[in-house]
Amino acid sequence: MNVHHLELFYYVARHGGVSAAARHIPYGIQQPAISAQIIQLEDSLGTTLFHRRPFQLTKSGADLYAFITPFFDGLPGIGRQLRGGLETRLRIGAPETIQRDFLPVIIRGVKKRVPDLTFTLMTGRLEIIEAALLDQEIDLGFGALAGKRPAGVKQKEIVTARMMLIVPEKSGFTRAESFWQRDRIDVPLIALPSDEPVCRQFQQELRKRKIEWFPSLELNSQELVARYVAEGFGVGLALTVAGLTLPPGLRMLPLDDFPAVSYGALWLGNLSPLQKLFIESAQKVAIATQKG
Numbered sequence: 001m002n003v004h005h006l007e008l009f010y011y012v013a014r015h016g017g018v019s020a021a022a023r024h025i026p027y028g029i030q031q032p033a034i035s036a037q038i039i040q041l042e043d044s045l046g047t048t049l050f051h052r053r054p055f056q057l058t059k060s061g062a063d064l065y066a067f068i069t070p071f072f073d074g075l076p077g078i079g080r081q082l083r084g085g086l087e088t089r090l091r092i093g094a095p096e097t098i099q100r101d102f103l104p105v106i107i108r109g110v111k112k113r114v115p116d117l118t119f120t121l122m123t124g125r126l127e128i129i130e131a132a133l134l135d136q137e138i139d140l141g142f143g144a145l146a147g148k149r150p151a152g153v154k155q156k157e158i159v160t161a162r163m164m165l166i167v168p169e170k171s172g173f174t175r176a177e178s179f180w181q182r183d184r185i186d187v188p189l190i191a192l193p194s195d196e197p198v199c200r201q202f203q204q205e206l207r208k209r210k211i212e213w214f215p216s217l218e219l220n221s222q223e224l225v226a227r228y229v230a231e232g233f234g235v236g237l238a239l240t241v242a243g244l245t246l247p248p249g250l251r252m253l254p255l256d257d258f259p260a261v262s263y264g265a266l267w268l269g270n271l272s273p274l275q276k277l278f279i280e281s282a283q284k285v286a287i288a289t290q291k292g
């Protein structure tokens with residue numbers, strides 16, 4: 001038996017098929033090459049290891065997978081041990097806003113401790129990040145901690161942000177309650193895209209209060225939201241975290257009676273030293289941002 005063939009079979013069995021294995025193998029190899037080498041393995045053993053459509057391990061395949069799994073599962077651990085206990089590679093998933101506003105600073109802090117750090121980034125909403133963790137496509141995720149996590153996904157809250165409205169000072173609005181007292185809110189609402197956590201939770205709270213106020217303009221950053229408010233195009237929805245500096249002539253109206261938006265880290269299993277270091281760096285950045 002060829003050890004490389006066994007490794008390919010391990011990934012095929014672990015992820016339920018050749019195409020899924022090709023996405024998870026940590027080096028470049030195409031599906032036809034995987035299939036061809038698995039066939040060579042089956043020929044050398046004189047038995048079929050799995051049914052192709054639908055995928056299912058045969059009795060021989062299940063026995064072989066059970067035998068080789070401890071070895072291949074243990075490789076990352078022995079690798080860490082031989083490197084002195086700290087990995088240098090991390091696969092990270094996060095929404096675009098976190099990648100843009102926070103990850104560069106977090107990564108810079110980690111690289112001070114781990115100069116050889118290498119990383120990959122995947123963009124996606126919370127559901128996509130959770131699925132990527134479960135499929136072991138990423139090692140660490142960041143996102144809004146809304147709802148319940150799927151079984152096996154662990155979380156740690158890093159920062160809690162309050163909602164606020166941004167209004168022109170000359171508008172005369174000094175309290176958010178002034179909007180809720182209106183029979184109909186006819187001022188355009190400027191916000192981040194509707195699938196952003198702050199927008200979803202804002203709309204959920206409005207529905208509880210039987211208030212309708214939907215975004216007229218959706219922009220991809222809080223800075224742009226503030227800029228469009230400054231231009232007189234409406235009222236902005238934003239978060240108090242992220243070090244937002246308002247242009248002159250604008251006022252913040254805190255939404256203290258609205259639910260806060262919590263952001264945090266997500267992972268599977270026990271945290272590795274590198275994952276712990278990355279989360280610690282994220283916490284330091286969050287504290288610095290709140291103080292700022």
